[in-house]
Every structure is written in C-alpha cells, then in structure tokens.
Amino acid sequence: MKHSSRSSTLYDARVPVTSHRAGNPNRPEPPRGHSACGRISTIARGQGHGFIRLADGRRIFFHRNDSQGGVFNELAEGDAVSFHILEDVVSGPRALTVRRQARAGKSA
Secondary structure, eight states, X not given: OOOOSSOSOSOXXXXXXOOOOSSOTTSOOOOOOXXXXXXXXXXXXXXXXXXXXXXXXXXXXXXXXXXXXXXXXGOOTTOEEEEEEEEETTTEEEEEEEEEOOOTTOXX
C-alpha cells in the first residue's frame, strides 16, 4: 500500500493559512457597504468626482469610477441616486455603485 504525499492532517504549520474563497483566494474581499439614497449636491466633471447629499445632511464623496453604467457624464446636480456607502475610517465615507434613480414622469 502506497502512502500519498499529501498529509491527512487538517493543519500544516509550514503552509500559510489563506482564505477558502474560490477563484483568487489571496485577493481581498471587494468593498461592501450599506444601501442608501440621496441627491447629487456637487459634481466636478473635470476632476472626475462629486458629492451626494443624504437626507440627514451628510455629504458623501464619489468618484467617476464608482458610477455604474457610464452615467457619470449624465448626472446633474439635484438628481436622485441610489448607492452603497463604504465607511472608511481613514478617508471618510465613500459612495460605491452610484446609479441614477428613475425620474418621475419618465417611462422606462
């Protein structure tokens, strides 16, 4: 009976423990946040970013790469948007997956 080269133990001190995610186990988890809605308060097209005002008065930063479907150039101040807030303790809150909400009176 041959012994295989693999050990039957669950833990080997010589092998670093990594995530058990499929695909790229060493790649960090993508950022996630909680869902929110707000209105575009400021947009700086030349600089590629803007700010969203929440109902509680907070301003949330977003970058053009965080808008979905190439809508950054179509956004205007006052547009209602939905997004995810990533609370970053270093740089402050940031909006991810920014999407313009359907405008009232327009059919989809």
